[in-house]
Amino acid sequence: MIENMAALEKRIYRSYWEDGLLDLFAAIGVLIVGVSWAFDFPVGGVLAPALLIPIWRPVRDKLIEPRLGRVEFGDSREHRSRALLRTSVYAGAGLLVLVVVAYLGRDGVGTLAVADLVAALPALLLAVMAVLASVLVASPRFVIYAGVLVLAGIAGALQGLEPGRILLEAGAFIFCVAVVLLARFLRANPVQEAVRR
Numbered sequence: 569m570i571e572n573m574a575a576l577e578k579r580i581y582r583s584y585w586e587d588g589l590l591d592l593f594a595a596i597g598v599l600i601v602g603v604s605w606a607f608d609f610p611v612g613g614v615l616a617p618a619l620l621i622p623i624w625r626p627v628r629d630k631l632i633e634p635r636l637g638r639v640e641f642g643d644s645r646e647h648r649s650r651a652l653l654r655t656s657v658y659a660g661a662g663l664l665v666l667v668v669v670a671y672l673g674r675d676g677v678g679t680l681a682v683a684d685l686v687a688a689l690p691a692l693l694l695a696v697m698a699v700l701a702s703v704l705v706a707s708p709r710f711v712i713y714a715g716v717l718v719l720a721g722i723a724g725a726l727q728g729l730e731p732g733r734i735l736l737e738a739g740a741f742i743f744c745v746a747v748v749l750l751a752r753f754l755r756a757n758p759v760q761e762a763v764r765r
Contacts, residue, residue, distance in 0.1 A: 588749025
């Protein structure tokens with residue numbers, strides 16, 4: 569019985585993130601980071617979570633929960649999620665500092681090929697964050713986004729693109745996927761009658 573409940577909670581937890589809203593927020597975050605790099609203000613990338621995290625819950629409450637209702641998970645699941653989220657934030661902050669330092673010091677790198685690949689570092693950082701998000705929300709879709717970021721980062725860097733352009737292109741792809749997922753979810757899940765009243 570307990571095993572069945574754990575399996576059921578795992579399935580519900582995974583489906584909780586299938587509406588595409590988290591994907592949309594992730595894409596907007598990548599685009600904000602891309603714009604900040606494009607305007608030579610890479611530290612501005614930290615604004616993305618500062619801007620997006622506070623509006624996540626109100627948007628979800630308004631857009632998703634009238635269609636599916638509110639779900640509350642067990643204490644152990646919530647504890648694991650909070651711990652992984654904290655780890656992700658600390659890892660992301662540390663990696664961001666390393667990326668900015670590496671990017672600013674790229675002229676001192678010995679070989680041209682290695683110096684060119686430094687432009688891929690912001691995309692690679694966000695790929696790591698996407699993998700952590702995949703673990704956090706139990707969705708393999710974010711591993712695909714990580715792959716897109718890695719490919720865009722390496723291919724863009726080898727073509728001589730700046731980090732901002734690389735992130736904008738990868739973010740645009742993720743944004744398109746997110747819009748399709750969210751539109752499909754909204755079409756398949758109308759607002760429940762009881763909520764309308």
